[in-house]
Amino acid sequence: MEQLLHYVWKHKMFPLDGLRTTDGREVEVVDPGLHNSNAGPDFFNAKVKIDGTLWVGNVEIHDKSSDWFLHGHDHDPHYDNVVLHVAGIVDTDVRTSNGMTLPQMQLDVPETVASHYHELLTTDSYPPCYKVIPNLSRLTVHSWMSALQTERLEQKTEKIAERARRCNGSWEQAYFVTLARNYGFGINGAAFEAWGEDIPLNDVAHHRDDIFQVEAMFMGQAGLLDIATVPERYRKDALAEGYFARLRNEYGYLAHKFSLKPIDAGLWRFLRLRPQNFPHIRISQLVNLYFNRKTSLAALTECDTLKKARELMKTHVTPYWETHYSFGNAGAKSAKNLSEASLNLLLINTVVPMLFAYGRYKGDERLCDRAFDFLEQLGAENNHITRMWREVGLPVDNAGDSQGLIQLKNEYCDRKDCLRCRFGYEYLKGRRG
Structure with a gap:
């Protein structure tokens, strides 16, 4: 549930009015901050107003506020600049390593978001977000497909670079x-x-x-x-x-x-x-x-x-x-x-990624651009993954699209990682047919 709390905070999927700390002070979330996937507080450089005073700093989120102590944050100076502690359940006060008591706010995951997330995780249909696909704007689809296509090429680039390392640097x-x-x-x-x-x-x-x-x-x-x-x-x-x-x-x-x-x-x-x-x-x-x-x-x-x-x-x-x-x-x-x-x-699995990887290695943007051009010119792959997405109304026009959808299924759908998916975001917002 903590992962979902992070998601709700990051995308401000909660009522923005009536927010208060546990001691009754009014809270306004101006900017939720930058999500941190590494060690340290969950969100950097957040901006929150507490009783009209703007605080700029970090935000930490837990299922229960007592997890602050369970994780040892009360002895870690890296958490001393937390300006707000957010928890699904507030069951205790929390302190920093220098003894300061932090303001806390209880954040409830909206019922509709929790319900839609449960549907994504448990539905037998595949892909689980099929209801939202026909309602997506062309811009939403295109931007996500482009990002997935690049992500897949980046992964292939790393594999090729690793082969070069195993081959004593011989590209x-x-x-x-x-x-x-x-x-x-x-x-x-x-x-x-x-x-x-x-x-x-x-x-x-x-x-x-x-x-x-x-x-x-x-x-x-x-x-x-x-x-x-x-x-x-x-x-x-x-x-x-x-x-x-x-x-x-x-x-x-x-x-x-x-x-x-x-x-x-x-x-x-x-x-x-x-x-x-x-x-x-x-x-x-x-x-x-x-x-x-x-x-x-x-x-x-x-x-x-x-x-x-x-x-x-x-x-x-x-x-x-x-x-x-x-x-x-x-x-x-x-x-x-x-x-x-x-x-x-x-062409899709050798020529394109090799041009992209070698272009990255040599700093030659022409080769990288050529790789994307070739993907747009090549016809889409016809396999069970592309057929699945076509059946739910998603256009698959070229190899760039099919490569993006393969990435989507392998890295997001199969892992039930809907919280990192833009289609999942639209589904959680309730934008379904």
Whole structure:
């Protein structure tokens, strides 16, 4: 309940007339102050009038005023500049570390706010705020979606920066790892990230003009050139075809030359995975991207239009994989190009965040702006999250919108963090259909 008290105070969701301290003095809340999420008083630089005298200082809020002592504030000088103590229940007087008795005010959460908050936390419908969506102004929706979109890009930026730190400060390698992770398309994302970090790009560069050697190194580092990783029913054919053995022998030479060690092949998941998403296919597509000089950070930053970025991401498999989904498993010939949906996901989840993150790192606002431009130009993702919001009347016009709504569900709705959500704010105010 204390969290809700903070919220009511922050947004002044309480009757502004008739407020009094526990000893009967009139209170006027001029400015509730800045909410502090760190150590120290709950609100900084608040302005309150008590009996006509303006006080500027901090405000502390508790469920019960006795929590002041429970939390040790009476011995903490950081709370000596509190000008008003607010509590849901006032059950005792409170004092600062210098012995001063503080003015207190009991604050009741309005019944409508408490009721609406309970609805948000307990309703079975999803999203719980669906009733308010049709009544929201376009400005409210747009401003919140823009904030969520930026928030999601900030989170992705931190992940990319962390990859760069793990790669000894190499943003080139961090880009390759980010690209690799997104080639896992969810289910194999973690395995592809581990694989990407294990690819020694400086060593591969010595052989980048020989696509067979690149493929041997990529497949070998994935642990997929161990015959035990080939399903038993395909092993005989895999060995008879000769390509598997050639790759394995070449990798043996390269592994010895560069002291390479593959990742654990057990990281790869195949269960209920569509054949076009098999690691062999995705790695082969990455082989072609690398061989054609499309995986460099310089190539990415030179893409000043979405069309160029889309062309950069386009790829296909190497010849052997045109007729195979795994070693020894032959089938009809197909170029196995990236589907339009997969290409869009790579643009949304790799190109856009990488441009934004690298732009932040280099202090290049042009790259950051380009990232937002690309999101506006890309079509919205079609998944259960975007469909859910469309069904309750929220427009999802482009990838920026869909990314914002993914952020909204993951970071707010799933955590029942309605008090930090602008849609939740409108719901608590009672603006429902």
